[in-house]
Amino acid sequence: MSSSPPYNKLSYYTFGTPNGLKPALILEELGLKYDSHQVNIMKNEQKEPWFLDINPNGRIPALKDGDLRVFESGAIMLYLTDMYDKEKKFTYEYGTDLYYEMLSWVMFQMGGIGPMQGQANHFRLMAPVYDTYGMKRYIDETKRLISVLEIRLSKADWLAGDKYTIADMASWAWVKGAPSVDIDMSEFPGVERWIKRIAERPATEKAKTATGALPDDKMKEMFDGMKAKMDAKKDEAK
Ligand SMILES: N[C@@H](CCC(=O)N[C@@H](CS)C(=O)NCC(=O)O)C(=O)O
Known part of the structure; x- marks a missing residue:
């Protein structure tokens, strides 16, 4: 070796x-x-x-x-x-303008969308109490971050340059799940088109299978059940 x-x-x-x-x-x-x-x-x-x-x-x-x-x-x-990825199919040559544009979007996901949407999921789906403040704070911030993606994706197919890169993959894995925290994606038409574009790639389906993720309909069913339980906690607190 x-x-x-x-x-x-x-x-x-x-x-x-x-x-x-x-x-x-x-x-x-x-x-x-x-x-x-x-x-x-x-x-x-x-x-x-x-x-x-x-x-x-x-x-x-x-x-x-x-x-x-x-x-x-x-x-x-x-x-x-x-x-x-020696042929740079899903990245850019290290040190170029586009490499740093891609890296910026990767970091935007790592420092923003991931942690914020993760907290939105926590408060909307699984917190031990119904916490209106926590829920609103993180759902609003997730929406704000998605609106930043929309600025780019309303006028371009991909986040960095003119091809699908790890920057798109990073945000897509999270943002496709935003409806489970009650975010209405029709407010973000460019992001909606991009979600669909990536979902249709054969490798995307293979990747979902490799992680052992539930099929989309089962996942939605699970989240709907979690939301109903959370809403019941709100009613109990009254
Ligand atoms: N910043 C980390 C976050 C990893 C993370 O939060 N993983 C979650 C699942 S999505 C996890 O392992 N949760 C279990 C735990 O927190 O113990 C990354 O991007 O890899």
Whole structure:
């Protein structure tokens, strides 16, 4: 084995969540060979010592390439394109204007959409109490971030330059789920078109399967049930 990556021995640790889906999208778009491991976060497997050796933060996703570990979904996507997308099909040449435009959108997702929509999900779907303030704060901020995507996607097909890149994959994995926190996507027609465009790619379907995510209709059913339970908590509090 050579002493610097790539090692062509990829193992991906994931679960059927938006962060788990992001790197699966690029793995599948690049047609890479990898072992996929489900880490069941409902059973707290992400906190087990064997997994903390791969991701000390105890969260999915994580990647191993031989003995090398990479954690944080954004870092994994960058690693995969750096090492395995030599033709720059889903990234741009390092050091170019477009590379930094793409990186900016990746970071926008990592620092904005992911954490904010994650909190919106928490307050709308699973908090132990009905918290109007928390719910409104994070749903409003998620909407604001989606409106930033809309500025770009109302006049372009893709976030960075003229091709589908990891910047689109990162945000798509989250934003497609915004209706589950009651966000009306018809307010964002450019984003809606982009969601559909990415959903129709064959690699997208393969990636969803690789993470073990529920089919879309089952996922909607599950979220509708969670919302109904949360709404009942509001009525109980009255
Ligand atoms: N910033 C991290 C976030 C990872 C994350 O929040 N993963 C969630 C699933 S989407 C998780 O593992 N949750 C279980 C836990 O927090 O213990 C990344 O992008 O990889």
